Amino acid sequence: MSLPLLVFTDLDGTLLSHSSYRWDAATPALDTLRRIGAAVVLASSKTAPEIAEIRAELAWDHCPAIIENGAGILPPDSTDMPKTDSYVRLRHALDSLPAELRDPFCGFGDMTVAQIAQITGLSHNDAANAAERAFSEPGIWSGSAELRGAFIDALHDHGIHAREGGRFLTLSYGRTKADQMAALTDAFAPRHTLALGDAPNDIEMLQAAEFGVIVANPHRDPLPPLPGEDTGRITRTTLPGPAGWNGAVLDLIARLNLN
Incomplete structure (x- = not known):
């Protein structure tokens, strides 16, 4: 029976x-x-240790997960950190930028675990997991919009892309959630696909799925209108976070008569 x-x-x-x-x-x-x-499939900017813990608590550890904004995959039933030099190369490129561009960006690699816990609201243990980067660097930009553009352009010269998430500006070598989603969809061959997200770095994933749901997040500006909203292929929740997620998933299950 197909998925x-x-x-x-x-x-x-x-x-x-x-x-x-x-x-x-x-x-x-x-x-x-x-x-x-x-x-x-959990798809987040979170690291392998973070997602492994959440996935196990949710009891979905038999499914793969997309980690660090699509930069890597955490296989089913695995808690191992991916072996890669991507993060070291990224940090080296970041530190090679002129001070006027480098100084306004404060990445997780520039912070202590206590500072990561403070800005994220995570526990000390969860913040330590968030610091275990393999591919990407989330951070906060404190400079001007003009300098931010120059910062992003300078990173492009190193093959590094900057993506705006729900909380942070995240730097990586360019693989997206949608890239990994395509490979996993081919592997699973499901009858239907659904993607749910709330931030700009989710847009490609929302557009790549058969059905997409923009989950309300009152803590950030709403996403702009997306292609597919006029036909109902992409919808928006009124309730935020997991409450909105719950209603949207149950509505689609009923709509597709999957019960």
Whole structure:
């Protein structure tokens, strides 16, 4: 029997509450997905240790996960850090920029675990996991918009792309959630695909799925209108975070008669 539904979901502000990092409000939909034999792929800017822990708590560790904004894949039932020199190369390129461009960007590699915990609201253990980067560098830009453009252009010369997420400007070598999504969709060959997200770095994933859901996040500006919203292929929730996620997933399951 083919997989009825393959779900790709962002975490912070989408499946996880922006403030508490909990998913309790989405439990009915998660239970229904399990019951109908669907698969859930977590797709986030989070690191392998972060996602491995969340995936295990959600009891979806039999599914792969997309880590660090699409820069890598965490295989099913694995907690191992990917072996790569991407992060070291990225940090070296970042530190080679002129001071006027480098100084306004404060990445996780520039912070202590305590500072990461403070700006994210994570526990010390979770912040330590967030610091274990393999591919990408989230950070905060404190300079002007003009300098930000020059910063991004200078990184492009090193093959590094900057993507705006729910909280941070994240630097990586350019692979996206949608890139990994395409490979996993080919591997699973589901009857239907669904993607849910709330931030600009989710747009490609939302557009690549058969169905997309923009989850309301009152803590950031809403995404602009996307192609497919006029036909109902892409919808928006009114409730934020896991409550909106829960309603959208249950509505689609009913719409597709997957029960």
